[in-house]
Amino acid sequence: MDCIFCKIVSNEIPSVKVYEDDRVFAFMDINPLNDGHILIIPKAHAATIYEITEADFLAVTSATHKLAAAVKKALNPDGINLMQLNGRAANQVVPHLHIHIVPRWSGDGLTICKWEMVAGDIEKVKAVAEQIQTVLK
Ligand code: AMP
Ligand code: ZN
Numbered sequence: 060m061d062c063i064f065c066k067i068v069s070n071e072i073p074s075v076k077v078y079e080d081d082r083v084f085a086f087m088d089i090n091p092l093n094d095g096h097i098l099i100i101p102k103a104h105a106a107t108i109y110e111i112t113e114a115d116f117l118a119v120t121s122a123t124h125k126l127a128a129a130v131k132k133a134l135n136p137d138g139i140n141l142m143q144l145n146g147r148a149a150n151q152v153v154p155h156l157h158i159h160i161v162p163r164w165s166g167d168g169l170t171i172c173k174w175e176m177v178a179g180d181i182e183k184v185k186a187v188a189e190q191i192q193t194v195l196k
Contacts, residue, residue, distance in 0.1 A: 082103070108143070
């Protein structure tokens with residue numbers, strides 16, 4: 060399979076690794092938004108949240124929890140953004156699931172995860188919640 064992140068896991072493409080276990084691989088983003096920008100991925104290929112197994116997703120989130128604590132200790136950021144993009148409409152570029160850890164410092168000028176709050180129509184919000192709950196039943 061021609062997947063750049065699978066090739067990183069198999070070491071066909073070099074990366075700056077920070078963590079590895081049975082299911083998970085984590086490495087530094089090659090275009091860091093800030094110091095300490097890490098990508099955490101499952102070793103088994105899964106394009107998005109829809110394809111990954113629950114066990115692999117739990118392993119990836121567990122490693123993210125561990126790495127966020129390590130980043131806090133090592134770099135002492137003022138905050139941390141976790142990002143996980145699915146599909147082109149959500150701006151996913153590499154179709155192998157990954158969680159971004161992006162350390163944040165006050166006044167760093169990054170505009171990620173910053174949006175204007177606009178009050179929703181509560182009736183529409185409730186109708187959409189019902190649609191989702193119907194599927195969950
Ligand atoms: P996304 O938009 O969530 O799919 O982000 C993909 C991320 O992968 C970007 O932040 C890229 O900088 C990063 N990336 C792409 N290729 C590599 C690579 N070879 N090594 C490390 N990071 C990479
Ligand atoms: Zn892959």
